Amino acid sequence: MKVLxxxxxxxxxxxxxxxxxxxxxGPVITGRDEMHIRALEYAKDGKAVxxxxxxxxxxxxxxxxxxxxxxxxxxxxxxxxxARMNSLEAEMISVFDIRAIIGKGGMxxxxxxxxxxxxxxxxxxxxxxxxxxxxxxxxxxxxxxLDLGMPEAMWKFNASRxxxxxxxxxxxxxxxxxxxxxxxxx
Numbered sequence: 555m556k557v558l559x560x561x562x563x564x565x566x567x568x569x570x571x572x573x574x575x576x577x578x579x580g581p582v583i584t585g586r587d588e589m590h591i592r593a594l595e596y597a598k599d600g601k602a603v604x605x606x607x608x609x610x611x612x613x614x615x616x617x618x619x620x621x622x623x624x625x626x627x628x629x630x631x632x633x634x635x636x637a638r639m640n641s642l643e644a645e646m647i648s649v650f651d652i653r654a655i656i657g658k659g660g661m662x663x664x665x666x667x668x669x670x671x672x673x674x675x676x677x678x679x680x681x682x683x684x685x686x687x688x689x690x691x692x693x694x695x696x697x698x699x700l701d702l703g704m705p706e707a708m709w710k711f712n713a714s715r716x717x718x719x720x721x722x723x724x725x726x727x728x729x730x731x732x733x734x735x736x737x738x739x740x
Contacts, residue, residue, distance in 0.1 A: 556575075562609075575717070587639060594646060629688060634658070666727055
């Protein structure tokens with residue numbers, strides 16, 4: 555078990571091994587389909603994107619948030635099925651130098667190849683553990699693009715031992731999901 559301190563370096567990411575259990579502390583952002591689309595459109599149009607995207611730990615999550623006065627608190631933060639972002643993720647990783655993706659269910663071979671080239675890992679979070687995972691998001695640092703709706707906005711958190719997370723796709727192109735598929739074909 556490792557506790558990783560974000561922001562992560564390429565060396566941090568490349569040192570992780572398939573199946574390893576990790577926890578993340580430090581900055582984490584959330585992003586689902588609409589956040590990916592907007593960030594990539596902004597980049598294409600030469601517009602500034604919110605701070606925190608470049609070099610991030612990107613959590614595929616549409617958190618349930620509660621506003622208390624001027625501040626926000628996270629109520630639940632379960633992983634979204636990452637395959638929803640397959641058509642966007644390789645470009646997202648390349649354009650914004652994403653170092654780690656947290657989600658559930660894995661991602662495409664194209665995304666895996668981009669992860670291998672750039673130095674990014676996929677960390678699997680347990681579905682159904684939204685309240686427990688929210689406890690690892692110790693404070694809300696900010697929110698961007700709230701006009702997209704609560705689950706699609708880009709939430710910025712300071713994490714404190716977010717996890718446990720499993721290295722399910724490493725920066726060498728290995729994938730637990732592919733290993734399972736191969737074993738089922740035998």
